[in-house]
Amino acid sequence: MAKRIEVKDLNVYYGSFKAVEDVSMTVEPRSVTAFIGPSGCGKSTFLRTLNRMHEVIPGGRVEGSVMLDDDDLYSSKMDPVNVRRTVGMVFQRPNPFPTMSIFDNVAAGMRLNGVRSKKVLTEAVEKSLRGANLWNEVKDRLDKPGAGLSGGQQQRLCIARAIAVQPQVLLMDEPCSALDPISTLAIEDLIGELKSSFTIVIVTHNMQQAARVSDKTAFFNLAATGKPGRLIEIDDTATIFSNPKQKATEDYISGRFG
Template sequence: MSTKLLLNDVNIYYGDFHAVQNVDMDIPAQAVTAFIGPSGCGKSTVLRTLNRMHEVIPNASVKGEILLDGHNIYDSKVDPVAVRNTVGMVFQKANPFPTMSIAENVVAGLTLQGEKDKKKLAEITEQSLRGANLWDEVKDRLDKPGGGLSGGQQQRLCIARAIAVRPEVLLMDEPCSALDPISTLAVEDLIHELKEDYTIVIVTHNMQQAARVSDKTAFFSLEATGKPG
């Protein structure tokens, strides 16, 4: 497998607190890499550094290199917005925009970028919902609020929204933690399908889930001092 993301001596801080220390890791392209470990060990913190979401937290900082296709995403010349377009994020709790319809939710990122071609937006809506295995369930109610879907459907809607902007990498922060077993299985099956087109990094507390969905697993530990490492 070729390497999509490479972390070289990455150290992550919240102000003066050294939250995550000395991470060296390669993340293969078009595969699923799982981050697993105890609560508070830095899994989600590392995940957020991969699309520069960590730095939106006041006084947060990152040292070291994170290379995306060989280019350091923390280089001063790199636009963080461009990084986030290339590296999408799906959060722990499904977060469809409550005032938007299902269709509007899917293409929210594109409309924010200024896309106004209704035909193109409609095509991308269908493609993305099909990619998230949701099209057949919602195709007759695209004008209904996204918040009216079930929890599992909302999470797949958020995945459709993430892939609508055509990222190369998908980050998933415990995407199944709030879902029932049937919805969890649907999302896990979707992850298997998506890795044909995307590099996926998933944070999970569940060892069994990591075994089911991942091609590679990174284990995070706590140091004896209790500080994340």
């Protein structure tokens, strides 16, 4: 069950420094939303607030609300571990657990959640690897180290690991920035397939990628170095790239700054 994300009046801090200011947006279920904007404008920081990863950083805190359907992610009753189980994350660089096999990498989250049945784990690992379009490439070497795969395969392994615990939302922080063009295309194709089951939010510096994979695009910017990042505009991707409402969006997309 993919879920809707509703963000209202969100401010994000590192200690006393306000990194992101006054963001409100809606992310629809079973869709891909891309965050674009210059480096340092708070895209990745904001992304990490959507599964409470931001508060892992010393001094990290937020004001405002993030609703996942009817659940307030920042409610005192909400367990951050459960939030991160519901809202999975794939990072910029592939990070398979280096001492674990391919099978154990995918099964790690399920085992952490208390799943012990070999049959259940085996079925879930195959389903997740198929979901990440990796099964046919690794089915005969599941006992080999995950770190022995190519970069693109490692990133798909990390996606399989993320979806194995059946999240409703998948966050991706520049998932293709460390990959070659062929691996990038494989990940983009995979994102297109996964959105039928998940709500996906992706941070990317690749404008063409945002145009290719996303249904909606959000443009972030900051007034100057040291100032907080702000959401300038969010709209259908086709509108953002062909007829944005804000001049700053048009300037960034056309390469006049950033």
